[in-house]
Amino acid sequence: MLALGLLSLAWLSEGSQRSEPMFAAVTQRLLPPDYDSNPTQLNYGVAVTDLDADGDFEIVVAGYNGPNLVLKYDKAQGRLVNVAEDERGSPYYALRDRQGNAIGVTACDIDGDGREEIYFLNTNNAFSGMATYTDKLFKLRNGRWEDILSDEVNRDVASRFAGRSVACVDRTGSGRYSIYIANYASGNVGPHALIEMDVAASDPARGVVVLVDVAAQAGVSKYTGGRGVAVGPILSDSASDIFCGNENSPNFLFHNRGDGTYRDVAAAVGLDDPYQHGRGVALADFNRDGRVDIVYGNWNGPHRLYLQSGAPGRVRFRDIATPKFSMPSPVRTVIAADFDNDQELEVFFNNIAYRGSSANRLFRLIRREHSDPIVEELNPGDALEPDGRGTGGAVTDFDGDGMLDLILSHGESMAQPISIFKGTQVSQTGTPRVVPIPSVPPSSISLLPPPLQGTSNNWLRVIPRTRFGAFARGAKVVLFTRRSGAHLRIIDGGSGYLCEMEPVAHFGLGHDEASSLEVTWPDGRVVSRAVASSETNSVLEIPYPLDVEEPLMPAPLETQMSALSSPSSVPGTSLSASTPMAGTAVAATSAAAGALSQTRMAQLAWTSTSVLRAYTTAASSASTPLGHTAASATQASVPLIRLPAGAWVSTCSAQAALAAEMIEVPSCAHSPSAGWQNGQSVAVQELVE
Numbered sequence: 001m002l003a004l005g006l007l008s009l010a011w012l013s014e015g016s017q018r019s020e021p022m023f024a025a026v027t028q029r030l031l032p033p034d035y036d037s038n039p040t041q042l043n044y045g046v047a048v049t050d051l052d053a054d055g056d057f058e059i060v061v062a063g064y065n066g067p068n069l070v071l072k073y074d075k076a077q078g079r080l081v082n083v084a085e086d087e088r089g090s091p092y093y094a095l096r097d098r099q100g101n102a103i104g105v106t107a108c109d110i111d112g113d114g115r116e117e118i119y120f121l122n123t124n125n126a127f128s129g130m131a132t133y134t135d136k137l138f139k140l141r142n143g144r145w146e147d148i149l150s151d152e153v154n155r156d157v158a159s160r161f162a163g164r165s166v167a168c169v170d171r172t173g174s175g176r177y178s179i180y181i182a183n184y185a186s187g188n189v190g191p192h193a194l195i196e197m198d199v200a201a202s203d204p205a206r207g208v209v210v211l212v213d214v215a216a217q218a219g220v221s222k223y224t225g226g227r228g229v230a231v232g233p234i235l236s237d238s239a240s241d242i243f244c245g246n247e248n249s250p251n252f253l254f255h256n257r258g259d260g261t262y263r264d265v266a267a268a269v270g271l272d273d274p275y276q277h278g279r280g281v282a283l284a285d286f287n288r289d290g291r292v293d294i295v296y297g298n299w300n301g302p303h304r305l306y307l308q309s310g311a312p313g314r315v316r317f318r319d320i321a322t323p324k325f326s327m328p329s330p331v332r333t334v335i336a337a338d339f340d341n342d343q344e345l346e347v348f349f350n351n352i353a354y355r356g357s358s359a360n361r362l363f364r365l366i367r368r369e370h371s372d373p374i375v376e377e378l379n380p381g382d383a384l385e386p387d388g389r390g391t392g393g394a395v396t397d398f399d400g401d402g403m404l405d406l407i408l409s410h411g412e413s414m415a416q417p418i419s420i421f422k423g424t425q426v427s428q429t430g431t432p433r434v435v436p437i438p439s440v441p442p443s444s445i446s447l448l449p450p451p452l453q454g455t456s457n458n459w460l461r462v463i464p465r466t467r468f469g470a471f472a473r474g475a476k477v478v479l480f481t482r483r484s485g486a487h488l489r490i491i492d493g494g495s496g497y498l499c500e501m502e503p504v505a506h507f508g509l510g511h512d513e514a515s516s517l518e519v520t521w522p523d524g525r526v527v528s529r530a531v532a533s534s535e536t537n538s539v540l541e542i543p544y545p546l547d548v549e550e551p552l553m554p555a556p557l558e559t560q561m562s563a564l565s566s567p568s569s570v571p572g573t574s575l576s577a578s579t580p581m582a583g584t585a586v587a588a589t590s591a592a593a594g595a596l597s598q599t600r601m602a603q604l605a606w607t608s609t610s611v612l613r614a615y616t617t618a619a620s621s622a623s624t625p626l627g628h629t630a631a632s633a634t635q636a637s638v639p640l641i642r643l644p645a646g647a648w649v650s651t652c653s654a655q656a657a658l659a660a661e662m663i664e665v666p667s668c669a670h671s672p673s674a675g676w677q678n679g680q681s682v683a684v685q686e687l688v689e
């Protein structure tokens with residue numbers, strides 16, 4: 001109650017509706033510092049996965065001068081406990097690996113058995129170049145977690161280089177993940193690596209997993225001061241691209257060519273930032289235009305908030321960070337999430353106090369139509385941690401109440417225990433409501449129903465699965481809502497800094513509700529489904545659509561781009577189809593690139609995917625067809641328009657188009673060509689042969 005009172009006082013003294021404390025510390029209740037579960041030691045990266053396949057997430061923490069930890073939420077005790085106990089008979093025992101000096105950690109299914117493996121990047125005290133202790137890749141085998149990098153067949157692959165972040169990337173859309181390793185080179189020792197299973201040489205059912213480093217053939221074996229990594233369809237519609245925030249050299253933005261090989265386009269799109277030193281990074285769509293934006297922190301340099309803009313093939317990233325947002329700090333992990341379920345994304349900067357205090361910082365990005373988001377600084381509450389030696393952090397909802405929990409690790413310059421925070425809620429009157437700390441017996445905590453948190457804000461959590469049943473990291477989830485348009489999330493395969501968030505698309509909904517959702521897998525496969533009102537405040541599992549026989553390789557991006565940029569030859573129709581990277585539509589589009597009208601392309605895209613992306617012109621240019629002005633998309637773009645089957649559809653005005661998450665049967669239908677006349681309208685036409 002004391003903590004609650006102090007929080008209320010802090011809020012009152014600020015006197016601003018926006019300055020209520022966002023987080024309340026619950027460490028003492030959920031993970032009290034002790035020898036077994038929350039030792040006071042140097043920790044680094046944090047990853048979230050489901051180690052025991054019971055449907056609940058565990059939190060894996062990279063221990064540097066102590067064991068790695070596997071924190072599981074014990075519902076009976078109402079707290080987190082370390083299941084990787086110091087007991088040789090435990091199946092988790094090998095994960096402790098005290099000698100590893102781990103800093104980076106990530107989890108994903110590398111062998112297609114439906115279970116996520118766990119990769120630890122071990123430094124063994126080396127800053128750069130060679131390390132004396134290899135990384136480890138743990139697989140559940142023979143009833144326990146075993147390091148497969150120490151298998152005889154993998155001895156030559158095991159990374160002996162000092163590195164930082166690791167991340168998971170399904171580079172070919174196969175459902176089997178590669179581990180991206182951001183090594184820290186010393187001269188030409190220690191290039192970035194990309195380790196994956198050699199499918200032909202392996203027999204995962206018998207526990208034989210042969211690993212190969214494909215970095216050179218994939219085009220990512222570069223030498224740099226590797227730091228932060230994030231993976232997702234940044235430029236691609238579905239294929240996984242890779243962003244690396246580097247130190248003492250330019251950043252990388254590896255654009256997936258569509259075949260699992262990469263081309264660095266960081267300089268071309270304005271993301272190279274050559275004079276800064278990257279750290280934590282996160283991907284999100286901050287302005288709700290359906291395109292992925294990038295936020296990252298630079299070590300004691302300006303932090304960046306890059307919005308993606310420009311037509312396909314002419315993409316640029318534009319930094320909209322305000323002076324407050326960009327203010328240099330000793331930053332480590334950066335997290336973008338909706339912590340209070342109000343529909344707006346927050347950005348959390350985890351700083352490390354290393355020369356005096358350095359408080360963590362929190363911003364909210366309030367999205368606006370036709371304009372950049374407003375960047376507003378918030379009060380992090382207990383997560384301020386001015387003297388915290390922050391080294392890592394992750395989000396998950398480990399107790400299933402629909403609110404994201406924040407886990408922060410500390411270390412490097414001082415041993416500190418892990419901190420756990422819960423979000424606070426803002427009720428309809430704007431009064432902060434600290435999440436109650438129940439005085440009931442611990443055993444009843446897990447019985448608290450979701451409305452405890454959801455009374456003021458709705459939420460929805462979406463978990464797509466790979467074809468093998470594992471978490472579909474790198475998949476894109478778009479949620480269409482009744483009032484606030486489309487919201488985009490990417491299932492995290494590694495971000496923050498040294499970390500990996502929960503494999504969930506978490507959507508705060510405020511008082512809105514979802515109407516439908518769409519999942520796009522890294523291979524381009526798309527699933528759409530309606531969301532019922534009764535599904536508000538729940539977790540939706542989305543299996544991979546196995547009814548399609550053969551996985552299809554993504555089409556070359558260049559082909560898509562040339563197809564997309566071909567001008568419309570049909571007056572009055574101007575539709576830019578966001579063609580997915582697989583399926584019959586792509587094949588047809590590729591074959592006829594340049595020759596088809598955009599109407600025809602739209603028809604093809606619709607046939608296979610049912611989702612199209614359209615761009616409005618700027619309101620002032622009355623005569624320019626939509627598809628020609630995608631370059632102005634940041635100013636006036638329609639996030640995503642879902643078309644019902646078989647109808648002539650148009651929206652009455654740009655306003656209507658922007659507000660609509662689903663254009664139902666032609667409620668405002670008129671001649672498609674009429675849509676242009678005021679220069680603001682969107683005309684979307686589907687032809688049926």
Ligand SMILES: [Ca+2]
Pocket residue numbers: 049050051052053054055056057058
């Ligand atoms: Ca679990």
Ligand SMILES: [Ca+2]
Pocket residue numbers: 108109110111112113114115116117
């Ligand atoms: Ca696996």
Ligand SMILES: [Ca+2]
Pocket residue numbers: 284285286287288289290291292293307308
């Ligand atoms: Ca965006």
Ligand SMILES: [Ca+2]
Pocket residue numbers: 337338339340341342343344345346364508
């Ligand atoms: Ca929020």
